[in-house]
Amino acid sequence: MSTKTVNQKAWFLVLPVLVLVAFNAIVPLMTVVNYSVQETFGDNLFFWAGLRWFEEVLRSPRFHDALSRQLIFTFTILAIEIPLGVIIALAMPRKGPWVSVCLVLMAMPLLIPWNVVGAMWNIFGLPELGLMGKALNSLGFDYNYTRQPGDAWFTLILMDVWHWTSLVVLLAYAGLVSIPDAYYQAAKIDGASSWAIFRYIQLPKMKRVLTIAVLLRFMDSFNIYTEPSVLTGGGPGNSTTLLSIDLVKIALGQFDLGPAAAMSLVYFLVILLLSWIFYTVMTRDEES
């Protein structure tokens, strides 16, 4: 057996990463875990609560409603943004001077700070003076997103589609331009229709980036807070109170730290579980 010097100095090299991960993930997460099993009234007084907050959260109709709204929101924007993003990417030029123009135009919405997006659409949709609100009303639509839940949802989804479809476009486009011309020529020689080209060449070649696009859009939209909070603040009533807005209301509005902590852990686990399902389903062929 060869003698191998064990060098403990290696630990020093991983130390910075460990410290970083500890302070930015483990410590905050454990603080939340700590709150979720105790009751506190401030003054640094803590009482053991066990799993009471978890039971409360999981049974509360308020959480169920927020979760369903969140699921409806996320799946609606996914159902719109993914196909729309792919369609726009397919329509974009692959060569020539227009490529950079299109790319810059597409990247624009992504550069705008989130609360500015919220404020923009807030003003844009105002029925009396916003461009869209006023236009819709003068066209005869009874549109008022601050009063009618349906209109609030319409505006919220439109805003998200406007803000984030670009991301899907850019990812899908990156997948498309990586396909060598020879594939299209080969398909042309075979006499493949444009649907067959999409179905058997473009879509499979875009699959990896689309998986990433779906995961990113899923996680981001499930966590969304700033834009709806600025746009509707969860209203009218509770109609657009998504999970994160509800969480902030409980934690900072009512200062119920225990239930809020339990809720954020459940929230986190839901995202983790759904992301895992998405990933597994979308990549299952590759492993078989």
Next chain:
Amino acid sequence: MALELKDVTKRVGADVHIHPASLTLEPGSFNTLLGTTLAGKTTLMQLMAGLEQPTSGEVWFNGRNVTGVAVQKRNVSMVYQQFINYPNMSVYDNIASPLRVARLPDAKIRSRVGRMAELMKISAMLDRRPSELSGGQQQRCAMARALVKDSDLILLDEPLANLDYKLREELRDELPKLFAERDCVVVYATTEPTEALLLGGRTAALHEGRIADFGPTAEIYRRPSGLTAAKVFSEPPINTASVKIDGGRASIDGKVSWSAPKGLADGSYTVGIRPHHVSPVRRARADVVIDGTIKVAELSGSESIIHFNAFGNDWVSLSHGVHPFSTGAPASLYADMSRCFYFGADGRLVDGANAGKAG
């Protein structure tokens, strides 16, 4: 089913990609397009296939003008340097795809795919996805897809370039056999003169968008019609020098001389001599001594490629055996000038009677 190009040209903007090219490819023939990258091989193939339309000139197939006819209606197959397969279809479905587009009955598809897979030695992989195959198998799958339908024209664009040496040899041996019983026109593009020689058939030497020469491969190699064709068809590159013939003696810069072939008028010529006729050892008394400076000596196991500078030009010698030389050292090399080509001022071959003979 002959394919004819009649004064075909291709311009893209101000760039001329193909200068007027005329070519007749016989049915059942194996044709090689030989040329460096950017010589116009791929463009010429795309014009033959109908993937690109010529700027001027006509493409005729089987006595019919097919200029402007879409590629789908021409019954063409093509194999590329990259391994092009449908990524999410099995190998079977990939090979079957052209037959399905042609709406053949299932039983017929099954038997033809089976036979093709056997011929290409991928019968065991029919259920797999292309991404699960090795590079060589992926290219076999792509070839099977191209050969499974009865195409009138089969185009192979450097199909072996991305394969490793061993697989390349293996497939290259099989290729001519695959086409032997077919009545179609086969066109094969390559950058390697050796590959063209091994494949046989006919060769068109391409240079900067022009067809420098076309004919039976061995003949083009032995008697290239001009300096350009000789350069295209020589690896390592052919050595050239300006010579003057005066009273039956040919000389380079008045420094070395040898007796010129009979029948060549006095005047200026360019000689071309292939590297294997320049040797580091004297092989015959008549060898012309070329004094030069060694630039680099590449020694492989059994061959030496010696690059040197003489008469202000770069020269290459290719010889058997290991001949070590140090860079920068003066050296004498021996050229068998009875084997050189003489090109006139217009670049046409005027004499090269012995140049191509074996040895």
